[in-house]
Amino acid sequence: MDRRRFLAAAAALPLVAATAGDPVVPTTLGRVRGTREGGLAVFRGIQYGGADRFQAPRAPWPSKEVVDAVRFGPSSPQRGGRYAGTSEDCLYLNVWTPDPRAGGRRPVMVYIHGGAYSTGSVADPLNDGRHLAAAEDVVVVTVNHRLNVFGYLYLAALDPRFPDSGNAGQLDLILALKWVRDNIAAFGGDPSRVLVFGQSGGGAKIATMMGMPAAAGLFHRAVTMSGQQVTASGPINAAARARAYLAYLKARPIDLLSMPQERLVEGLAATDPVLGGGVYMGPVLDMKWLTRHPFWPDANPQSKAVPMILGNTRDETRGFIDPDSEKVRTLDWDNLAERMAPELRVDLPPDWLVAQYRRRFPDWSPERIFYAATTAGRSWPGQVIEADARARAGAPTWVYQVDFQSPTQPRRGAPHTMDIALAFGTLDAPGSFTGTGEGARIASRTLMSAFAGFARRADPNGAGVPHWDQYRLPQRATLLVDAASRAADDPRRWERELFARAPYIQPGS
Incomplete structure (x- = not known):
């Protein structure tokens, strides 16, 4: 099934x-x-x-x-x-x-x-x-x-x-x-x-x-x-989306009250007037x-x-850009920049970004650069902005990154959603990327203990969790969650600084 x-x-x-x-x-x-x-x-x-x-x-x-x-x-x-x-x-x-x-x-x-x-x-x-x-x-x-x-x-x-x-x-x-x-x-x-x-x-x-x-x-x-x-x-953008949605259904706001829910769901296929694609709601x-x-x-x-913990996974976009898709399978140096561009939320020249990655990581493949750049320029910047803002305000904040690599789908790496199964201990549930091996169990115990300790004491440190400093500037302490978890300061500094050269625009804003 x-x-x-x-x-x-x-x-x-x-x-x-x-x-x-x-x-x-x-x-x-x-x-x-x-x-x-x-x-x-x-x-x-x-x-x-x-x-x-x-x-x-x-x-x-x-x-x-x-x-x-x-x-x-x-x-x-x-x-x-x-x-x-x-x-x-x-x-x-x-x-x-x-x-x-x-x-x-x-x-x-x-x-x-x-x-x-x-x-x-x-x-x-x-x-x-x-x-x-x-x-x-x-x-x-x-x-x-x-x-x-x-x-x-x-x-x-x-x-x-x-x-x-x-x-x-x-x-x-x-x-x-x-x-x-x-x-x-x-x-x-x-x-x-x-x-x-x-x-x-x-x-x-x-x-x-x-x-x-x-x-x-x-x-x-x-x-x-x-x-x-x-x-x-x-x-203004939200009202424009509502108008596009209503136009798709050929309806007035009051007409929506009598429509079956199935018809209202069909209306989500309306084209978003700001982002393109299906109409955004938020x-x-x-x-x-x-x-x-x-x-x-x-x-x-x-x-x-x-008190707040902010987390991400090391390979976010491997969770929703399929490694087996044609877009990824046929990547090469000639088309890499063009295919990266639609996935970025930081407006920098894609060909320039490719050149920076190739200079920094000369042995990386086009696929690896694609996922690294789209993660760093799409799924990660919002977290950096929030964590830095809280650090500047002196608000109690901790940051983690899941580095644990999927043993069941190796090309997924540490994808988006990886930390759900780790945090709940549902390693064998449908949709989990973690597998049920010893490494996954150790990583899961670390994240579960950290979250529960945070709920209990407003501090994630405790038994089973490596010492984890608060996120402060400029250190940017981060817990790297893995089979052998460890804390590190600003572990992705090069990528953070690379994408900080242009503003991040929250999708849907």
């Missing part, structure tokens, strides 16, 4: 039925019944909110009956058909806890999935919380929320009836964190030690929330994994919920007191 069908089947079927001996926990929305699995209490599909289309979410009415929480809730509608059972009614979360009783005071780790702002779900087996909760004695929470048009279509500039539409997905996450604040103690968690962590788009959502006044105080540490949001979408500088950019012109003052 391929991974897509596996995910669809997993989302469509209940994982386990509730029985009489299963745990029941009181919440502000009523009592929920979970299951006992491998020494943990697990609650899947707890509803934390509901919403009318394009409106801010609200907490649902409490239930007088015990509600079974034994299967994942729906995933947000999205393109690709990767998850079965999608629905706009997707505001559900999941909890793994070693002991579902009040007074446990365990650190709480809340995961926000990736997929930019358009796809993804925590029903993905890579995001299963059981290994992390059991190994580190923490409470793990994973959250679904509205995506793409349902969570980020900016209609406010076109119709005053939709003032919250451009940031509805962010408001879902804020409502979920309010549920955690109000309820997690009943599951054995400590509401004063809530860490949010997220990969790719999940990290970007966290970076955005660090600058949203409505999210202030709802989490106490943050980890972003290959996910940055230096600037949000400007309202957080908007709407001056209501988001009143300044997350990391421009500096680190948002709201977030400076929140």
Whole structure:
């Protein structure tokens, strides 16, 4: 069975039925019944909110009956058909806890999935919380929320009836964190030690929330994994995207309320008037919920007191530019610069960049330079900007880089998404690049221990983690996560300085 069908089947079927001996926990929305699995209490599909289309979410009415929480809730509608059972009614979360009783005071780790702002779900087996909760004695929470048009279509500039539409997905996450604040103690968690962590788009959502006044105080540490949001979408560009989307559907804003969700998803094929390709949806500088950019012109003052870890992988673009694609298979010195150009987010002459790499690394192949340059000029600069901004502000910050190379797909190196399986311990899950060998297990224990220690003490240092200094200028201390992890100062200084010669423009801004 391929991974897509596996995910669809997993989302469509209940994982386990509730029985009489299963745990029941009181919440502000009523009592929920979970299951006992491998020494943990697990609650899947707890509803934390509901919403009318394009409106801010609200907490649902409490239930007088015990509600079974034994299967994942729906995933947000999205393109690709990767998850079965999608629905706009997707505001559900999941909890793994070693002991579902009040007074446990365990650190709480809340995961926000990736997929930019358009796809993804925590029903993905890579995001299963059981290994992390059991190994580190923490409470793990994973959250679904509205995506793409349902969570980020900016209609406010076109119709005053939709003032919250451009940031509805962010408001879902804020409502979920309010549920955690109000309820997690009943599951054995400590509401004063809530860490949010997220990969790719999940990290970007966290970076955005660090600058949203409505999210202030709802989490106490943050980890972003290959996910940055230096600037949000400007309202003029966001309105232009909304117009392009409406033109594709031949609709007015009010017409969208009666369209089936499948038709709204089809509209995402509209051409983006700013970036080209499919129309982009993401957080908007709407001056209501988001009143300044997350990391421009500096680190948002709201977030400076929140300890933060920022991470990336050494070969980010090997995760989403297929090494077996024609574009990569037929690379040579004559076409390398031309093929690199569309992948860069820093506007420097591609032929000049190729010459710099060839001079610095004369034994590298065109393929190796392609992936190194596209990673350093596309997926990495946002993290450097954010980390440097926090360092200048004196905010407590740590930086890591995953160097562990995939033993199962060697040409992938250390690709985008590699750190999900390492952080969750889901090394054997579909979609993992890590394999299950000793090196992967060691690297995973390092990252799991660092993240859990960070949740527990606001410091990632501890047993199983090499000494890891805070990220300060000019040292730029970085933990290199591998089978034998180590800390190093500014380990990619040459590439950092090379791409710092031109400004980084956040895609979608």
